[in-house]
Amino acid sequence: xxxxxxxxxxxxxxxxxxxxxxxxxxxxxxxxxxxxxxxxxxxxxxxxxxxxxxxxxxxxxxxxxxxxxxxxxxxxxxxxxxxxxxxxxxxxxxxxxxx
Amino acid sequence: xxxxxxxxxxxxxxxxxxxxxxxxxxxxxxxxxxxxxxxxxxxxxxxxxxxxxxxxxxxxxxxxxxxxxxxxxxxxxxxxxxxxxxxxxxxxxxxxxxxxxxxxxxxxxxxxxxxxxxxxxxxxxxxxxxxxxxxxxxxxxxxxxxxxxxxxxxxxxxxxxxxxxxxxxxxxxxxxxxxxxxxxxxxxxxxxxxxxxxxxxxxxxxxxxxxxxxxxxxxxxxxxxxxxxxxxxxxxxxxxxxxxxxxxxxxxxxxxxxxxxxxxxxxxxxxxxxxxxxxxxxxxxxxxxxxxxxxxxxxxxxxxxxxxxxxxxx
Amino acid sequence: xxxxxxxxxxxxxxxxxxxxxxxxxxxxxxxxxxxxxxxxxxxxxxxxxxxxxxxxxxxxxxxxxxxxxxxxxxxxxxxxxxxxxxxxxxxxxxxxxxxx
Numbered sequence: 001x002x003x004x005x006x007x008x009x010x011x012x013x014x015x016x017x018x019x020x021x022x023x024x025x026x027x028x029x030x031x032x033x034x035x036x037x038x039x040x041x042x043x044x045x046x047x048x049x050x051x052x053x054x055x056x057x058x059x060x061x062x063x064x065x066x067x068x069x070x071x072x073x074x075x076x077x078x079x080x081x082x083x084x085x086x087x088x089x090x091x092x093x094x095x096x097x098x099x
Numbered sequence: 100x101x102x103x104x105x106x107x108x109x110x111x112x113x114x115x116x117x118x119x120x121x122x123x124x125x126x127x128x129x130x131x132x133x134x135x136x137x138x139x140x141x142x143x144x145x146x147x148x149x150x151x152x153x154x155x156x157x158x159x160x161x162x163x164x165x166x167x168x169x170x171x172x173x174x175x176x177x178x179x180x181x182x183x184x185x186x187x188x189x190x191x192x193x194x195x196x197x198x199x200x201x202x203x204x205x206x207x208x209x210x211x212x213x214x215x216x217x218x219x220x221x222x223x224x225x226x227x228x229x230x231x232x233x234x235x236x237x238x239x240x241x242x243x244x245x246x247x248x249x250x251x252x253x254x255x256x257x258x259x260x261x262x263x264x265x266x267x268x269x270x271x272x273x274x275x276x277x278x279x280x281x282x283x284x285x286x287x288x289x290x291x292x293x294x295x296x297x298x299x300x301x302x303x304x305x306x307x308x309x310x311x312x313x314x315x316x317x318x319x320x321x322x323x324x325x326x327x328x329x330x331x332x333x334x335x336x337x338x339x340x341x342x343x344x345x346x347x348x349x350x351x352x353x354x355x356x357x358x359x360x361x362x363x364x365x366x367x368x369x370x371x372x373x374x375x376x377x378x379x380x381x382x383x384x385x386x387x388x389x390x391x392x393x394x395x396x397x398x399x400x401x402x403x404x405x406x407x408x409x410x411x412x413x
Numbered sequence: 414x415x416x417x418x419x420x421x422x423x424x425x426x427x428x429x430x431x432x433x434x435x436x437x438x439x440x441x442x443x444x445x446x447x448x449x450x451x452x453x454x455x456x457x458x459x460x461x462x463x464x465x466x467x468x469x470x471x472x473x474x475x476x477x478x479x480x481x482x483x484x485x486x487x488x489x490x491x492x493x494x495x496x497x498x499x500x501x502x503x504x505x506x507x508x509x510x511x512x513x
Contacts, residue, residue: 112417112418115418115422116418116421116422116425119421119422119425119426119445120425122429122441122442122445123425123426123428123429123438123441123442123445124429128435128437128438131437131438131441132437132441135441135444135445138445138448139448142448145418145452146455149452149455149456149458149459150459150464151455151458151459151469151472153469153470153473154451154455154469154472154473154476157472157473157476157477158476161476161477161480162448162476162479162480165480166444166479166480166483169480169483169484169487170437170441170483170487173437173487173490173491174437176491176494197424197428200424201420201421201424204420204423204424205417205420205421205424208417208419208420208453209417209420237466237469237470237473240466240467240469240470248470248471248474249474252474252477252478255477255478255481256477256478256481258481259481259482259484259485262485262488263484263485263488266488266489266492312473312476312477390477394480397480397481397484398484
């Protein structure tokens with residue numbers, strides 16, 4: 001395996017725990033706000049690492065840029081979606097946990 | 100490695116079955132609809148595993164994206180007051196019938212797959228691909244060899260839009276109870292990207308997975324996002340603008356292309372020699388635009404209102 | 414293996430279509446039924462040698478047809494519910510259980 005492939009695999013494996021912990025938070029946290037908190041942050045970091053890792057592994061700059069573009073779009077979409085879900089929940093009268 | 104792939108396939112199949120079960124049986128309708136959307140997304144993965152990337156793109160854009168938006172907006176209008184205490188299903192839904200029937204069907208399918216002669220038109224397609232004007236087999240089939248199917252398909256889509264418009268005026272757009280500043284910003288930011296991706300998919304269709312259908316769906320989804328973000332559609336039924344023209348553009352251009360073949364003494368949809376590539380390009384652009392607006396029209400769920408009546412209280 | 418998935422999904426969809434009491438739910442079942450048929454097409458295309466692209470094109474067409482029918486059905490269900498202003502309207506006609 002070349003150095004690029006090693007770095008790529010390393011990045012992908014570094015991303016997996018973030019996604020795993022994000023999912024764990026989604027399943028175990030008590031209410032919708034804390035779940036969003038867990039998911040929106042750690043999943044985005046995990047996805048970014050996986051995307052960059054795969055891009056580095058492919059060894060092609062065009063592919064790397066496309067994957068990074070996907071990541072950026074995901075960031076925008078997930079931030080907006082998380083905000084919308086939280087606002088809707090608040091508008092329906094769900095109190096944040098512990099208040 | 101093969102073991103990992105097999106494990107992935109099994110996991111995917113199990114998830115699909117579970118989600119299909121949830122979509123048909125979940126007690127909560129919202130739960131069912133969300134399960135169905137996730138089902139569509141995982142189905143796109145399954146299409147990739149089955150080496151059908153075109154179908155995967157269409158499933159992700161149309162099957163999960165556009166259908167999901169339709170279902171969710173319908174759900175929001177329908178299920179404000181959930182029915183209580185009403186049984187969702189007939190009690191004791193005859194498992195004695197469904198289990199044997201299912202197993203029998205499964206056995207027959209397996210038997211059929213093993214005994215069927217492989218359909219395999221692959222060689223014929225490869226042989227005539229160079230004459231079709233494009234390098235991608237699926238596009239060649241859609242817009243050259245079986246262009247009649249595509250014509251009728253756009254006809255069905257147009258018919259669906261006509262039926263929905265005939266049912267009455269569009270309900271006023273939903274107003275979120277707590278407007279978010281992020282959504283309009285997202286719409287403004289992303290719409291150019293939607294247009295770009297649609298154009299890219301359209302261009303890519305000539306030599307790889309892509310083409311008019313995913314492109315149209317992506318473009319239509321961009322329109323739906325703008326609508327959700329609070330943009331008022333520029334289409335007014337009183338203005339007779341380009342709206343209706345573009346809606347029927349795909350149908351008209353496809354039909355014209357077909358008839359042109361007939362008139363020049365050839366078969367229906369037989370393009371003049373050497374011009375197939377340009378014919379297909381024109382058809383793709385027309386069909387893509389039409390599909391985009393048709394999907395958007397389906398989402399409006401009714402005939403667009405007269406000018407100025409959007410904000411009026413009912 | 415994907416062939417078995419086809420069978421299971423088909424039966425699930427059929428079962429849902431016949432037993433569900435809610436029109437929206439029947440629509441979901443119908444969509445799952447359609448997907449299982451698409452799956453059969455694509456699996457058969459995969460079994461062919463070389464890969465057969467005609468079923469892919471047909472399935473693409475089918476997906477677009479499915480969203481058309483779904484949208485029309487949703488619009489009809491919406492009108493039905495709007496006309497009667499009653500949630501019972503979106504359950505399938507079953508005179509025994511639906512009269513509350």
